Amino acid sequence: MDLDLKGKSVLITGASRGIGHAVAEAMAAEGCNLHLAARDEARLEALAERLTKQHGVKIEVYRRDLSLTPEVESLGKACQDVDILVNNAGDIPTGTLQSIDSATWRKAWDLKVFGYVDLTRIIYPRMCARRSGVIVNIIGAAFKRPNPHYIAGCMANIALDMFTQCLGGESMRSGVRVVAVHPGPTTSDRHLAHVKERAQRELGDASRWQELHAKMPGGRAATVEEVAETVAFLASDRSAFTSGGSVIIDGGLMAGTLR
């Protein structure tokens, strides 16, 4: 299937590693020109150099800490005319109400909740004015099931899913689509840290983390590529009639049970 994404411009936040990194690879392979943002400029530069060589696309990199509003705003202004925005930067800690202090909680939401909201506030009206554009929010399957050990993540995710629905239910009147993907456990560094923490808590040994994956219906975590391919599809005109909706990529985890 030709996704017909060639020549589109895409802004991806949190592109230096994990899912964001894989989305950059997938979109470059489709012939998109990329704007990549993250804190780690060296990793972005390395990725940009490789993808430019492999696919001959144009890539700009932006060193930004998107938990800071002024940096969100300067990124938004620099990239305000992109065709596709992929909100992805986020790193909400696992933990309970008592273990995550107020300052840590707010800092995490500054990046993943307010970062998505504030970048969208700048780019979305430009898309509406052009009557063209797609926003893909990478959120997380935790929105679907309350988990006291990931309380700040569950709450942020459901708020962002609601954000996607609020905008996506209206955006097609202006020719814009707003959608979400909800990855469950995915083989990123970030997830590995989470699952090791959980193995320590539940099995008393962090090195037994693979046993937790074995309990899941899919028997493993998603690969970052599996998430990135869904993002590319949703961003393309092959999904031109999808807005305000989301795709859960979790190998059946949220619908099923652990064994």
Next chain:
Amino acid sequence: MDLNLKGRSVLITGGSRGIGASIADVMAQEGCCITIAATDAEKLKQVADDIRAKHGVPVATHAFDLSKHENIKALADVAGDCDILVNNAGAIPRGSLYDVTPEAWRHGWDLKVFGYIDLTRYILPRMTARKNGVIINIAGMAGERPEPNYIATSCGNAALIMFTQCLGGESVRNGVRINAVNPGPIMSDRHRRGAERVAEQELGSKDRWPELYKRFPIGRPGRVEEVAHVVAFLASDLASYISGEIIRIDGGLKNRDPVY
């Protein structure tokens, strides 16, 4: 039905008006000792005097701006040993993504989202230690239904519903129940001002606001005491097997046929 709430202590945030003041009144009628907190000391005093005169129960007041974290801590220090906590203070601005600035969005959430989280952070451990207590969060129907012109509220309430579910599914292990109610349009002072504004714009006169509710299944907005009664029931031992649950109070609005 006797709710058997006599002598229980209740802390209600945003207790100086609207739904919060009504909850204070209904809980006082059930014989609870009342503590209300809000920004406006004068209004708090009026509500407290009124409740004491009507129901003869002790009423304490604390004038705090709960959008500031240090005030949340201070309130928990002076009033944190309550049997029942009702998180209610909140005024997230109405408007679209364009209308609500980054600052206004955050400020609205400082009070209603982070205020609920942080007051619970300080009070829940005390209830857990006593193996006894009830927390009720006043969220709102927008948390279940995307409302683009109320976007900061929809997102904030969705998060608070999830907060209630995350905690309420576990707190019962330690004898604490945590639930939420989701009011739809309720005729509080705050809502009334909004309705009058819309009536002025759409119907040409602010006095015609009741006509705005003709399309509602019940034909009118809710009354504050219709929320307060549910809160009192959930706070009582009659609801002793309910935790992590959300009760919608909207006169059928969410489930009405969208075509009519």
